[in-house]
Amino acid sequence: MQVNLMDFWPRILEATNQTLLMVGISLLAATLIGLPLGIALVVTKDGGLLENKPIFNALSSVVNFFRSIPFIILLVAILPVTRFIVGSSIGTAAAVVPLVIFSAPYIARLVESSLLEVKSGVIEAAEAMGATPWQIIARVYIPEALSSIVLNLTIATIGLVGASAMAGFVGGGGLGDLAISYGYQRFETDIMIATVLLLVVIVQITQTIGNFVSKKIRRQ
Template sequence: MQIDQLFQLMKDGTLETLYMVIVSTIIAYVIGIPTGVILFITDKNGISENSIVNKIVGVIVNLLRSVPFIILLVAILPFTRALVGTTIGSTATIVPLVVAAAPFVARMVESSLKEVDAGIIEAAQAMGSSNWQIITKVLLPEAKPSLIVGSTIAVTTILGYSAMAGFVGGGGLGAIAINYGYYRYQTNVMLVTVVLLVIVVQIFQEAGMKIAGKSDKRTR
């Protein structure tokens, strides 16, 4: 493979990977944050304790988290096809990525909220704040640094999932590594994709940690 062809291949693969990861992460958080909040507030001694709701949501989250991604990817192919009209390509890969990542995000959000000082919540309740006000003005703002750190973990996890999707027709760098490095034995292509994936992970990791550090009031 010539240098210009390799460059174009890697450029397209990197853009597809970024597209899948960023869109999947955003949608996963749109679903995961409310789910994580529900798990936290309905838990024992939560501001809206409800064991039935907590157990139902918890079981659903745990079931989805328990299924290995490659199996989940294949299992929901009919759902993916019904939703986006195809099971091949970067857009189709977003569906299983979201299904796999949203429960993971929900548990991380729940964990971040548990780090919030209970005294702050009690003070807000004493001042007559509603549950919605406590969630939006106390819990989420106080947990912001932890949530941002969690987002960097989520991004790298989703990036790993996106690479596995290459085995069943997903796009991005994972598909390039599999199609060229594995099936065609082009080791140089495999090495370049690995280096690019490592660079992407490091960029997201560093950016996330810097943002988390700036938002953490304890470091000021």
């Protein structure tokens, strides 16, 4: 039975809210994990403020391990873990678990990249003035790299939008689930087009906001 797109808009709006919720919660949780992890990678590397090769190698290996797993495989592989944490393997809440595990290592590498852009002369000047490693991290590294971190988090957010769409393959809810359930399986082309356009709009708005915020806080 053909679905009328105009009558279907409430369902599309609900799916859009689910996607935004998934991405928002996942981004917050992944950033809380990825930000300190990225900082740890920078300060424990060779020549870092708190150089520690064993810790750096261990953290780097863990990050590389999870980054090497395609999201769709990770999504299925950790279903028992997801079920244990949220009590279900389907739905919006269940999709957040693999999204966080997938994006946290990615954000860690993005944060690491941003922090490595900070000029070594600025760090050396802070050390010469007697600043402790933790003071340098809080007052030099993060403020100097904040504009770049915002841009990289924007990239991570867009990646999460795409990953949240893939979560539809296991009933994760959101626009991806709608596109698969109706647009693909029921051949509802207009619904497929509507969901794709909404995802494009979300990405465009996210990138615009990220660029604006990054420009505002960029240090001259």
